[in-house]
Amino acid sequence: MGLTITEKCIKKSIVAGDWQQRGSRIGLRAHQTLGYDVNAVMTFLALDQLGIDRVKTEVSVQYIDHNMLQADYKNADDHLFLEQMCAKYGVICARPGSGICHQLHLEYFGVPGKTLIGGDSHTPAQGGLGMLGIGVGGFDAALAMAGHPVYLAMPQVVNVHLSGQLPPLVSAKNVILAVLQKIGVKGAVGKVLEYTGPGVATLSVTERSTITNMSTETGATSAIFPSDDTTKAWLAAHDRQADWIALAADDDARYDARLDIALDQLEPLIALPHSPGQVVPVAEVAGIKLDQVMLGSCTNTALPDVLQMAAMFKNQRVASHVDAALYPSTRTVIKAALKAGAFGALVDAGVRIFEPSCGGCNGCGFAPQSHGVSLRTTPRNFAGRSGTADDQVYLSAPEVAVASAITGVITDPRTLAWEPAEYSVPTHFERPANLFIVPEPVTTVTYGPNLLPLPQFGQHAAKLGGEVLLKLPDNVTTDDICPAGALYLPIRSNIPAISKHSFQTIDPTFYQRARDAAGGVLVAGNNYGQGSSREQAAIIPRYLRIAVIIAKGFARLHLANLVNWGVVPLIFADANDYAKIHAGDQLQVALAQFEAEPTVTVTNLTQNTTFTAKTPLGKADRHTVMVGGKLNAIKESEAQTCD
Ligand code: SF4
Incomplete structure (x- = not known):
């Protein structure tokens, strides 16, 4: 019996249980771990309790990306604490402002076929490279860093079969919105969504990552694409050829279910407030007046996204009643977009440019006005997540967001007549200097007044x-x-x-x-x-x-x-x-x-x-x-x- 990609990855990292028994308890040892600032404080406090000197993984990376606001001492204290803890335990630390964890990890650390345990729910983003990314809580992330297995139910594997090619102005975000439209926010609980079929070859690594990232919204344990020649070229473009392996499902692999998506049949889709699972065609809500457009997040600000936004904004203006902002995903993307000459179009259009971070996605920097209607390229739109309690947040692909920012109302980009500019994606990415802090031994760690010890609880009564x-x-x-x-x-x-x-x-x-x-x-x-x-x-x-x-x-x-x-x-x-x-x-x-x-x-x-x-x-x-x-x-x- 042949194996799925998921099974091949799990076989490489399983240390307990039987991967052939769906639903049974299995223990996986992480090749890599990933953490982000807000959750990782607890992760490191837990690591202190686990009695290790250095992390036991091949690579552990700590990102400072979710909350970059430094309105008082609290975040600054947390950032310093994280940098010192990274040094103490041998964790690579991305400097604040280097980038959003999932995209930066994709650029510099993700490896096809290996397992990443990440203290963030969108860890399946690495599935775009053929890496099995599984999101866990901060304590499980600490366990993984300390070399303990992380336990989960052996997932079922769903074959999401892609055929055809995406039409113009219908990009990858619409693929995962289509999956959500079909199966909803609980449709993949206990499952891995494994993308196969001839449509895979038509998608870039960052498009694949957009799809696997937001597969989290279906409740999936993870999501993964094959590692093919496109993956190889992308790794080579980031000077990481040596990390590539070919990875695909065997011809006779057994899947637990199948879902068919014809890429050429997709149209621009949009998720309505307040759930990523409430998906309808953009045409159904076209004309709704917008107050705000947010371009960014881990799903949609890779370089191809930014270049597409710039191409659409060239010689256009953000509507006067709309507040539009871009959060580029990494400094690599900024450097490449500058080199391509793409930022000027965004600046001239009136788009606000924030530093690479999650920012407005989780209410840290770009909240809409009271009752504000906001269109975002982020993966989530739970009520109040923007920072404004009575927000009305819609989710879409960048093409819909840009067209809507220009017209001021929700707009199907295919209805606009214009000559978009063209910017090409480079075949080699220059690495910006000083993205990561190299760990050096520290003797002291500073615990700010906002940092309390890890809570301790006793055993339960009968x-x-x-x-x-x-x-x-x-x-x-x-x-x-x-x-x-x-x-x-x-x-x-x-x-x-x-x-x-x-x-x-x-x-x-x-x-x-x-x-x-x-x-x-x-x-x-x-x-x-x-x-x-x-x-x-x-x-x-x-x-x-x-x-x-x-x-x-x-x-x-x-x-x-x-x-x-x-x-x-x-x-x-x-x-x-x-x-x-x-x-x-x-x-x-x-x-x-x-x-x-x-x-x-x-x-x-x-x-x-x-x-x-x-x-x-x-x-x-x-x-x-x-x-x-x-x-x-x-x-x-x-x-x-x-x-
Ligand atoms: Fe989470 Fe949003 Fe950051 Fe993505 S951009 S990791 S969804 S907070």
Whole structure:
């Protein structure tokens, strides 16, 4: 039996479990790791607890890209801390402003066939190079850096078969929007989307990376393309020929499902507020007046994107009522775009140019006005993510965004008549000087006043429960639980401070009620915790003494974070029981047999009823949860080894 690309990659990094058993627990050892500033503070605090001198990976890279605002000491302290921790543990550190982690990693570190464990949900971006990128929370990133396996369910592999070639003005973003339109934001949970077919050869590496990056929005474990001659040429253009290997699925590879996308049939698509899964043709919403256009993020500001934007803006102007901005993805892209003479067209058009960073994507620099309508090339549009609580954010490809910035209303670019300029993508990229800080041994690490020690939690009692503090709908995001934005990112590693803002968009009274109740239960619908890798969304409930969350279903990455921080995740055995629970009910969960038996009885003391819930966790993870989280479990197993 032949192998898929995914199976070939997993076979190279598996250290526990059976890759041939879909859904079984497997442990992968990372060849590389990646971290970003806001989450990595917790990662390094965790690394301090794991007792290693240097990271055990082939390459670990720390990026400072998500929050570049230095309005006071907090971010500056965090950046200094990260640089010193990188030196302490032998991690390569990208200087602030060098670039967004996924694009910079693609340019300088991604290797076909290897496995990257990244502390960011869009780590599958490296799949554009044929690398298996899996996003995890900060604690799992620390484990990977320390040489421990990262555990996950062996994914199913879906063959996303691409045929034909994209038409003019319909670029790669529309491919992943089409996938989202077909399968939605839960459509690939527990799966890897593996792109195959004759259409693959028509796409560049950065187009492929746009597609695999945003595959995260389908709930996928990862996404990957073959490594072919296009990959080889791209690596050579970045002076990394030696990293190339040919990688493709075997002819008789067995896939678990197939999805067909005819590239030549695609039209410009757009995701409506407030979900990347609400996708319609641009023509359906054409004419909606815009206040803002954001060009940028890890999905759409590689050099070909920037050159295309410049070509479309040449001799055009941003509409007078529109605020338009570009976040180039890396300094490499800036250097190449300058050399190509492309920046002048953007500057003359009236586009604001920010430094390479995530910036406006996560509410750190380009929030729209109140009720503002913003069109973005970013991968996410959860409510309030821009930094403005009542934003209306649409997502599209760069061609739609540029055409709309010029007309001032949402516009299908194919309806505009103009002669775009042409800029060619170079065959060799010059590396800007001084992108990375070379690690040197340090003797001291500076812990600023905003940096608190890693939270520590104890083991659970045999009975848990309390008041249902929130009854939540489907698709609650990590942004809902732990907000993004310039006000909140600087306090993400300060759990007492950030927890005051948890669930604030859903119920501003939540924090105080949770404090007053000194514990309780959350009840949620499907896909609870979708979105980012931020583990604070798991730590906050635990800090507020919420030890149990009962949902119809959990997002993969968030589920792993709940395990790491000792929160008991339960799923309704009968989804109809969700409707019978009311906020304010008192629940009691019997956990005496939890480690031996994944099914538990929940008593609703208020209604004098019982129902059954089960956990999606295997035995080892159930033990981890009951002892209070991964750190306690590791310490326990190390103590047993010493005995
Ligand atoms: Fe940065 Fe936005 Fe990409 Fe996340 S999705 S890595 S915040 S640009």
